[in-house]
Amino acid sequence: MERGDGSEREGLRSYGVAGLAVVAALGVAELLRPAVGIENVDLVFLTAVVGVAATGGLGPSLAAAFASVLAYNFFFIPPVFTFEVADAKNLATLVFFAVVTVVVSNLAARVRAQALAAKERARSTQALYAFSRHIAGIADRDALAEAAAERMADLLDRDVIVLLPGPDGLAAAAASNPAGDVVEDIELEALRASWVAGEWVGRDAMRIGGHLFYPLRAASGPVGLVALSREGGREPLSPDEERLFGSLAGQVAGALERMDLGRERDEARVAVENERLRAALLSSLSHDLKTPLASITGAVTALRAGPGLYDGAAHDVLTVTIQDEAERMTRFVTNLLDMTRIEAGGITLDRSAIDLGEVVGTALQRTARTLAGHEVVIDLAPDLPMLHLDAVLLEQVLVNLLDNAAKYAPAGSLVTVAGRPAGDDVSLTVADEGPGLPPGDEERVFDKFYRAAADDRRRAGTGLGLAICRGFMEALGGRISAANRADGPGAIVTLAFPSSLVAPPRREDVA
Amino acid sequence: MSGGLPILVVDDEPSLRRLLRTSLDAQGYRVLEAGTGRGAIEIIAHDAPEVVPLDLGLPDMDGLEVIRRVRANGATTPIIVLSSRGDERGKVAALDLGADDYVTKPFGMSELVARIRTALRHRLRQDGAATPVFTSGDLTVDLTRRLVSVQDREVKLSNKEWDILKLLVVNAGKVLTHRAIMERVWGPTVDVQYLRIYVRQLRQKIEEHPNRPRHILTETGVGYRLATPSP
Numbered sequence: 001m002e003r004g005d006g007s008e009r010e011g012l013r014s015y016g017v018a019g020l021a022v023v024a025a026l027g028v029a030e031l032l033r034p035a036v037g038i039e040n041v042d043l044v045f046l047t048a049v050v051g052v053a054a055t056g057g058l059g060p061s062l063a064a065a066f067a068s069v070l071a072y073n074f075f076f077i078p079p080v081f082t083f084e085v086a087d088a089k090n091l092a093t094l095v096f097f098a099v100v101t102v103v104v105s106n107l108a109a110r111v112r113a114q115a116l117a118a119k120e121r122a123r124s125t126q127a128l129y130a131f132s133r134h135i136a137g138i139a140d141r142d143a144l145a146e147a148a149a150e151r152m153a154d155l156l157d158r159d160v161i162v163l164l165p166g167p168d169g170l171a172a173a174a175a176s177n178p179a180g181d182v183v184e185d186i187e188l189e190a191l192r193a194s195w196v197a198g199e200w201v202g203r204d205a206m207r208i209g210g211h212l213f214y215p216l217r218a219a220s221g222p223v224g225l226v227a228l229s230r231e232g233g234r235e236p237l238s239p240d241e242e243r244l245f246g247s248l249a250g251q252v253a254g255a256l257e258r259m260d261l262g263r264e265r266d267e268a269r270v271a272v273e274n275e276r277l278r279a280a281l282l283s284s285l286s287h288d289l290k291t292p293l294a295s296i297t298g299a300v301t302a303l304r305a306g307p308g309l310y311d312g313a314a315h316d317v318l319t320v321t322i323q324d325e326a327e328r329m330t331r332f333v334t335n336l337l338d339m340t341r342i343e344a345g346g347i348t349l350d351r352s353a354i355d356l357g358e359v360v361g362t363a364l365q366r367t368a369r370t371l372a373g374h375e376v377v378i379d380l381a382p383d384l385p386m387l388h389l390d391a392v393l394l395e396q397v398l399v400n401l402l403d404n405a406a407k408y409a410p411a412g413s414l415v416t417v418a419g420r421p422a423g424d425d426v427s428l429t430v431a432d433e434g435p436g437l438p439p440g441d442e443e444r445v446f447d448k449f450y451r452a453a454a455d456d457r458r459r460a461g462t463g464l465g466l467a468i469c470r471g472f473m474e475a476l477g478g479r480i481s482a483a484n485r486a487d488g489p490g491a492i493v494t495l496a497f498p499s500s501l502v503a504p505p506r507r508e509d510v511a
Numbered sequence: 512m513s514g515g516l517p518i519l520v521v522d523d524e525p526s527l528r529r530l531l532r533t534s535l536d537a538q539g540y541r542v543l544e545a546g547t548g549r550g551a552i553e554i555i556a557h558d559a560p561e562v563v564p565l566d567l568g569l570p571d572m573d574g575l576e577v578i579r580r581v582r583a584n585g586a587t588t589p590i591i592v593l594s595s596r597g598d599e600r601g602k603v604a605a606l607d608l609g610a611d612d613y614v615t616k617p618f619g620m621s622e623l624v625a626r627i628r629t630a631l632r633h634r635l636r637q638d639g640a641a642t643p644v645f646t647s648g649d650l651t652v653d654l655t656r657r658l659v660s661v662q663d664r665e666v667k668l669s670n671k672e673w674d675i676l677k678l679l680v681v682n683a684g685k686v687l688t689h690r691a692i693m694e695r696v697w698g699p700t701v702d703v704q705y706l707r708i709y710v711r712q713l714r715q716k717i718e719e720h721p722n723r724p725r726h727i728l729t730e731t732g733v734g735y736r737l738a739t740p741s742p
Contacts, residue, residue, distance in 0.1 A: 330617055334596065341597075350600065350732060352689075353704035355711055357722045362729045378722045386704055392599050392732040503704055 014056035018064040021048040026071050038076045042097045045072055049101045053108030061105030069098045124244050127155055131248065135255045144259070145175035145224075148252040152226065153177035155244055156237075159229035161211070163191065164256070170195045170225070183227055184209055191225065200225070212237075216249050218257035280449035284463060288332045292325035299325075327369075331403070335464040338396065339448070342471035347393070349475065353386040353503035354394070356419050356428060362391075363398035364417075370403055373411035380419040386503040387426060393472045397480075400465040401430040401493050409434035409490065424499035431492040436484040445482050446470040469493075477501055515541040518627065519560035521551040521577070522593065523570050531564065534620050535627075548572035552580050555588055562630050564623065565610070566593045567601055575604055582609040589630035593618070599732030606688050606733070613686065613733075629684035629739065645680045647740045650717055650726050652680045659717065666716050671696060671709055676717075679727065679737035688734040710735065 025048035029041035045068035053061030073083055077090045085091045131151050138144045145162040153160040154177075161181050164174040170192050173182045183191070187208045194200060200222040206213045211227040226249060228237075237245060299318040303310065310318060341347055357380050364376060398417075405415045409432035416431045437445060444450055449463040466482070473480040479496040518540045520531045525546070532542045543560055545551040548569045555563065563581075567574030578590055592605045592613040602613050611633075612626050645652045649662045654677060659666045668676065674696045679687065693701045714721040728736045 326617070337597070353702065353707060355707045357711065358707065358729050359731070361722050361724060362731050364723060365728075380722065386707065390732075392597070395731050 011059070014052075014060040015063060017056055018052045018060035019067065021052050022064055022067040022071060024048065025068065026075060029072075029076065033076070039093060041076060042072055042093070045097070046101055046104065049105050050108050053105040054112055057112060058106065058109035061109050062102065065098070065101035065105045068101055069094065072097060120240070124155065124240075127151070128244070128247050128251070132251050135251060138255070139259070141256065141259055142174060144252065144255055148226075148248065149175040149177040152228075152245065152248055155248070156228065156241055159231070161227040162216075162224060162252075163227065164224040165195065174224070183211060187211065195222075195225070214245070214249060216253040216256065218253035220257055223253050223256045223260070277448060280463070284449060289329060292329045292332075295325040296322050335400075335468060338468045339464050339471070342468065342475070347472075347475045349390045350392065351388050351390055354389050354391045355386055356380060356384055356426070359391055359395050360398060360417050360419070360428075363395050363402060366395070366399050367402040367406065370406040371415065374406060374409065374413060374415050377414060377416045378418075379416060381421060384419050384421065384426060385505060387497050387501050388503050389476050389478075389497070389501060393476055397469045397472050397495065398430070400469050404465055404493075405430060405432035405434070405491075408432060413490075422496070424502070426497045426499075426502065428495040428497070429492055430495075431485055431490060433488070433490040436489055436491045437482060439484075442482050442484075446480070466493075515539045516562075516631065517541045517543055517558060517560040519543040519545060519551065519554050519558070519563045521545045521548075521563060521569070521574075522566040523547065523568070524566075527566075531623075535624075538624060540627075546570075548574070548577040551577055552584075555581055555586055556584060559586075560588060561634065562589045562591065562627050564591045564593055564614075564627070567598070567605065575601070575608055578605055578608045578610050587634075589634055591623070591626050591630060602733050603688055603690075606686065607690070611685060625684070633682070633685060645683060647683070647726060647738060649719070652676060654680060661717050668713070668716065672713050672716070675706075675709055676713060679735065683737045684739040686730050686734055686736045690734075692734065 022045070025045045029044040032041055032044065049061055049064045049068055052064040070083070073085065073094055074081065077085055077087075077094060079086055085094060131147075134151075135144055135147055138147060141164060145164055149160045149162045152158075159176075159178060159181055161176040161183055162174050163170055163183070165171070166174075170188070176182065190208055191213065194203075194206070200215045203215065207230070210230055212230055214226045214228070215222040216224040216226060228245075299321045303315070303318055357378075360378060360380065364371070364378075402415065402417075409415065413433035415433075417428070418431070419426065419428045441450075446466045446469070448467045450466070470480050473495060477498065478501065479498075480493065481496070482491060482493045484490070485492045518535055520528050520535070520542060521544075522528050522531070523546045528544050528546070532544065535542050543554055543558060545554055546569075548571050551563070551565065551569075554560065565574055565577060569577070574592065578592075581588065581590070589611040590605075590609070592602060592610045593616055594602050594605070594613050595616045605613065611630050614623050614626055643653065643655045645654070651660045651663075652658070657673065659668055659673075659676065675692060678692060678695055689703050689706055693699075693703065693706055697705065710727060711721070714724050714727055717726055718724045726738055728738055730736055
């Protein structure tokens, strides 16, 4: 292991430093001897021992203490250059010196160890904090597993594999560091069995093959497993490693649990929304199909029951009713089909350079009957560029908007279709003089089955028109928005086409 | 029942065939019926109907295939496709294969009858030349003298504008796809954008309200059609 080699080298160097410190102390003591006397030069050695203890730890400092005692005895205590001690006074000095150096080196080494431990704790606390902040921003299980594997491998200096349960049981590896690492099939089999059996609820660790497995335990129980490689690392984990790993695993498990809960909540919300839409569709179907069918059936049976019974005017009313109601049903079925196409993602675009004026013209032609009671103004800037769009889809968007204007704005009022360049973009608006949108509903009007008011079912028709407009505009690459007019009562819907849809201009003098 | 021009109605829906038979019969045509593509091809080969309204969705083969085989057999019988909104590709494909026109389901009976009359008129005229002077509402086009006037005022057209208008007049009442017009006016490689620019210019010259045209009608996603005077 790299780190083991490194600390061994580090230890040897510390002993070297201890030796050098004693040699240096010897030199300094020799220089000071004439001035301070041999009784006091022992302080020089003591200083060296304290220095070694503070930087090198207990072992080197004890070695330095031992070497100092020997050197002091050999070089300074008479008879010099022997390890003998002649004078009892000097013997006491030597013994005290030995005791003091050992005690001091012990104390200094302990202080150093505490400082190192504090530093290490600060580092892991910081790492844990950074990790918790990092995973708070992750919303995806795989990305979370990835981050967890990377961080654990980094802090524990072991290979890590994170295993999360998927739809088919425990997965071989949700993430690993180094990447691509997996647990052996045979290990996985045993893990799956124990996972399904619920054994991990009460288990803290398990050793299988080359891995140590730990649970990721959240409040609700285990949510996954972590495999640590056994190679080269201590077994079991050291208390510090245990603590660090426990915190990491706890954070990851908590985050996973939150994700699962969030997903369940989302699924529940979608289910409620689907139920609402289904109910709305059913009520819309029964209303929007049955009403015209009732009118048609009534009119036809009346005509058949009494040939010649209805005079010219009454006859006209009945046949016009049949035609109007049949057209209404056609619109409804068209809307349903369009909506289905949008939701199934089945819109294929047939893009070509189109002339907005031309599409406005065909849309007005198709809505001529419904808009017969309104006055329509077309106000298109003369320099409008051609746009790269699907004419059929855009025409349907305009038809729906014009139908809406006809439905909501009173007869005789003005409907304005205006087209303007807006910077490099192009905007097309349809404005009416109706009651406008309920404040705050500017976005909701594009929801499926939205109706402006609960009581205007008859007028509102399918409640799909604007939802289709939005779906088609998104498919075309444009935007649609609705608002109340700034210049008076009424609604205004804006179709915005970004400059990327503008067809490059062509010269008109083509050969 | 027996004296009128024969029309072959091809649709697999008996109720729609019954409706067409009843109304076309009342208009004086002699109505033949087929519910399958094979039946249609056979009747066209043996009974030589004058015009064929053809549904594209048949049980035994694609309507487009029917058109292909009928044209491959050399028959020039006008075919009017009964199509649905949203199937513009199908319409264009049918026209490219040699169909003459289309109506979109659900269609008004008067619309179908107008298409049938237009098809018959063009069929009868195939032998002789087109009427030299075309008039519709305020628009008059003199093909031989290359004169166009609107509300009795002469209108100057560029060469390409004239080529397009002339093509529309010769095919008055019939839909022409973008491609068909471009091929005959420019050649095969031109961008549809050119065509739209010229149509816009033409409308500015001959339409009272260029944005709500009454002569050159847009068939969205398909092509253009010159309106004929209503009978």
